[in-house]
Amino acid sequence: MSGKKETRKILILDQDADSAQRLSHQLEFIEYEPRTLSSPELLESMGDLSDYSSILVANFHGIVAWAEKLRSSRENCPPLVLLLGNQPADISQEEIDNNFVGCLKSDIRYGTLSDILHRSKVRGSANTAPAKEGTQNPELFRSLVGNSRSVQRVRKMIDQVAPTEATVLILGESGTGKEVVARNIHYYSNRRNKPFVPINCGAIPGELLESELFGHEKGSFTGAVGARQGRFELAEGGTIFLDEIGDMPLTMQVKLLRVIQERSFERVGSNKSIKSDVRIVAATHRDLETLIEDGRFREDLYYRLNVFPIEMPPLSSRAEDLPLLVNELITRLEHEKKSSVRLTPAAMMALCNYDWPGNVRELANLMERMTILHPYGVVDAADLPPKMAPHGRALNESREESEPAAPATGANGMSMVSGMPAVPLNNKPRLPREGIDLKQHLTDIEISLIEQALDECSGVVAHAANRLKIRRTTLVEKMRKYNIQRPEEVS
Numbered sequence: 001m002s003g004k005k006e007t008r009k010i011l012i013l014d015q016d017a018d019s020a021q022r023l024s025h026q027l028e029f030i031e032y033e034p035r036t037l038s039s040p041e042l043l044e045s046m047g048d049l050s051d052y053s054s055i056l057v058a059n060f061h062g063i064v065a066w067a068e069k070l071r072s073s074r075e076n077c078p079p080l081v082l083l084l085g086n087q088p089a090d091i092s093q094e095e096i097d098n099n100f101v102g103c104l105k106s107d108i109r110y111g112t113l114s115d116i117l118h119r120s121k122v123r124g125s126a127n128t129a130p131a132k133e134g135t136q137n138p139e140l141f142r143s144l145v146g147n148s149r150s151v152q153r154v155r156k157m158i159d160q161v162a163p164t165e166a167t168v169l170i171l172g173e174s175g176t177g178k179e180v181v182a183r184n185i186h187y188y189s190n191r192r193n194k195p196f197v198p199i200n201c202g203a204i205p206g207e208l209l210e211s212e213l214f215g216h217e218k219g220s221f222t223g224a225v226g227a228r229q230g231r232f233e234l235a236e237g238g239t240i241f242l243d244e245i246g247d248m249p250l251t252m253q254v255k256l257l258r259v260i261q262e263r264s265f266e267r268v269g270s271n272k273s274i275k276s277d278v279r280i281v282a283a284t285h286r287d288l289e290t291l292i293e294d295g296r297f298r299e300d301l302y303y304r305l306n307v308f309p310i311e312m313p314p315l316s317s318r319a320e321d322l323p324l325l326v327n328e329l330i331t332r333l334e335h336e337k338k339s340s341v342r343l344t345p346a347a348m349m350a351l352c353n354y355d356w357p358g359n360v361r362e363l364a365n366l367m368e369r370m371t372i373l374h375p376y377g378v379v380d381a382a383d384l385p386p387k388m389a390p391h392g393r394a395l396n397e398s399r400e401e402s403e404p405a406a407p408a409t410g411a412n413g414m415s416m417v418s419g420m421p422a423v424p425l426n427n428k429p430r431l432p433r434e435g436i437d438l439k440q441h442l443t444d445i446e447i448s449l450i451e452q453a454l455d456e457c458s459g460v461v462a463h464a465a466n467r468l469k470i471r472r473t474t475l476v477e478k479m480r481k482y483n484i485q486r487p488e489e490v491s
Contacts, residue, residue, distance in 0.1 A: 007053050012036045013043060014058040014083060023056065023083070026108060029187065031335075040066055050076035054120040056104065058083040064091050067099040079120040144180060145328045146321030150313035154181065161308045162188035167260070169245075169305045170283040171473060172312025175361030178283040179243060181310060185281055186239040194238030199231050202247030209252050211268050214259075220269020232265060232276050239279045245305065246286030246297060257301045280305070287471055289462060311473045315356040315363065322352050325360065329367040339371035346381040354388045447482050450475070459486040 010032050014020040020036040027034040032053075037043060040057065049055070055078050057063070063082075071077050082100040096103060102116040144155055161168055162185045170178040179198060186196040204212050211221075215230030231240055242248075248256065259265045260280065264273045282305045291297035315322075326343060334340045343351075356362055366388075370379050381389050449468065457463035464486075465475040479486070 007051055009033045009035065009052045011043070011049075011052050011055045011078070012057075012083075013040050013055065015039055015060075016058065019058070019083075023104075023108070026113070043070070048076065049074055049078055052078045054078050054081055054101075054117065056081045056083055059091075064095045064099060071099070081116055081120060144177065144184070145324050146318060147324065148313070148318035148321050150318055151321060154310060154312065157308075157310050158184050158188065161185060161310075163190065164308075165279060167279070167305055167307045168281045169307070169309045170281065170312060171309060171471070172283075172285065173314050173359055174285045175359030176312035176314060177360055178285075178312055179241060181312065182239070182241040182243075182281045182283065186241075186279075189239070189279070191238045191279055195235050196239050196241065197231050197235035198241040198243060200243045201252075202244035206249040206252065209249070210255065213252070213256075214265045214267055216268035217270045220267070227267070230265075230267065232259065232278055233274065235278045237277055239281055242280060242282040244284055244286075245282040246284035246288055246291055250296070250298065253298045253301050257298065257304060260301075260304050289472060290466075309473075311471075311477070315359040316354075319352045322363075323348060325363060326351070326367065329364055330371075333368060333371050338368070339375040341367070341370045341374050341376070342378045344378060344380045347379050347384060350381045350384055350388055443482075446478070447484065450478060450482070450484055454484070454486050461486060 008031060010027055012020050012023055012027075012034055014023070014036065015038050017036075017038070020038075024034040024036055035052075040060070043049075043055075057067075057080060059082060060066075067080055071080075079101045080099060082096060082103045084103050084105050101120045104113065104116060144151060146152075158181060168182075168185055170181050172178055182198070183196060186192060199212060201209065211228070211230065213230050213232055215228050215233055218227045242256075255265070259276060263277070264275050266273055288297050288302050288306075292299045292302060315325075326348070330340055351363075358365070366385070370383070374383060450464070453464035453467040454461070457467060461475055461479075462472050465472040468475065478484075
């Protein structure tokens, strides 16, 4: 790729060794390369600082004058971040705004750290690479990259719930990054120094799931040649991530409910109760409310798990984040020394117009495939898979254009949605000569269909969501977005 490679180096200036070490560990965890200095004087002996993306400096007497001198004497001085710690700052807010990109207090949360590092990259004159929402370990953070409202909301919810002991239920389509959220919740919790233990409840046969979760004693079943700890024991003091909880058999749901209620369990083949101090984070791509109606998921377990729900948005709903995600994935591939590519504007536009049924996972696979097919090359729209390339859609549209248009129908020849000429359902809508506000037109259609579904279902949101073939939480979000009030439910 062209341009200077983005640096991951950060300087920490803090005479408090313990504080500097804690911050250093946090930065290392998200794949930055921190270097600690015990005093600002040591910085003067260093040469060019352009290899560092930021300087995180603890507050000290005379820091404003020091910061002004540093910035004026160093041509490529990285942006400064003020570390306030627990002590009050002896400088005004105006002085902070003029000399620092932000402040970090002693209780550092992911959202605050991510935002400040992002602002630091944007402001840094030495960094010519496109600014991205943090350059973190992709396995942990790549699905959270973006500036869309939905992703910002997820990051804020992580920041709010991580320090608590609340059980979290993460909802969303496959490939949206539910485990990414779970790992963030664990990392920014008070249990971060204890294990994070994931288990996919849908990938383990039902008859073996109890042993996987709770362990077993020697001879408890055929093949149990020795005692074995289960995932709950391995996660003691930490967090257990129950992925695809919607696929858990009903018999296991009962036993999991007991563990949540009593904070204890027994190994298979044992009657000895084992105390459990584990935080539970569960996730599923299924609609648990529908499973409850079908008798395939226990309602009491649902309410135990659904203390703090987090809805992961599908990639198709946040197309504005695609450029940031693509850049983040390319950076990861460069970091792993696999390869790199550049995308033309036409290729990026094609990706933004694609539906992404596989979400971020599908995008990651695509970018890796492109680096293999076009190492250090330029990818145009024609180089993308046919289902993503715009010429495939153009061909279909040209075929539809060749079909004769049927006359408009309706009582007044106009659509009730937006005044557009009405056409039969089997024909393609026609663009009026005067043009159209496409965004508003589609919004009007969506609002009209939502209101119709609510009217037909007597205001029952769950039933209206089924009529619209979307999740209930998605419908609630759209109703909030468009300020749609549901009609009174029929008693």
